[in-house]
Every structure is written in C-alpha cells, then in structure tokens.
Amino acid sequence: PGLKKKPSTSELLDWLKLLMSEDVDENILRERDPRKVIPPLHGALLKNEQDVHLFERLAFIARREGA
Numbered sequence: 486p487g488l489k490k491k492p493s494t495s496e497l498l499d500w501l502k503l504l505m506s507e508d509v510d511e512n513i514l515r516e517r518d519p520r521k522v523i524p525p526l527h528g529a530l531l532k533n534e535q536d537v538h539l540f541e542r543l544a545f546i547a548r549r550e551g552a
Contacts (some may be wrong), residue, residue, distance in 0.1 A: 488539065490532040500529040520548050 492500075503526045504514070513525060523544045524530075531537045 488531070488536045490536065492530045492532070496530050496532065500526060503529050518551075520551065522547050522551075 507526065509525050523541065527540065528537050531540060
C-alpha cells in the first residue's frame with residue numbers, strides 16, 4: 486500500500502516551518518524508538534485525509550512489530 490499522493494517540496498517546506506514555529510525539540514525528530522515512529526505534525530506532510538489514515542495505520546503496525 487502506498488500514499489495516494491506523495492509529499493512534494495511544498496509540503497516538506499510547510500512541515501519544516503511548522504516544526505520551527507512550534508519549537509519542536511530536535512531530539513524528538515531524531516527519535517528511533519519504533520513506538521514513536523510518527524513524526525510530530527505529520528499531517529502537514531500528507532495531501533489528503535486518506536493518506537493520513539494510511540500513514541497512521543502503517544505506523545501502528547510498525548509500533549506493534551517493534552514492541
């Protein structure tokens with residue numbers, strides 16, 4: 486299963502701006518723990534609600550397998 490629409494440069498830049506405006510700690514972004522696989526403000530990277538749900542479902546599966 487893949488995303489319906491992959492993030493473009495525009496979404497990446499928007500996400501980075503959000504991270505800076507929310508003052509997200511860089512250690513959170515460097516986290517490698519599979520239980521914390523979803524990056525903060527991940528919705529800004531995805532173009533539609535269907536992709537958000539797919540991403541969250543895949544992250545849930547990854548967390549479960551990593552536990």
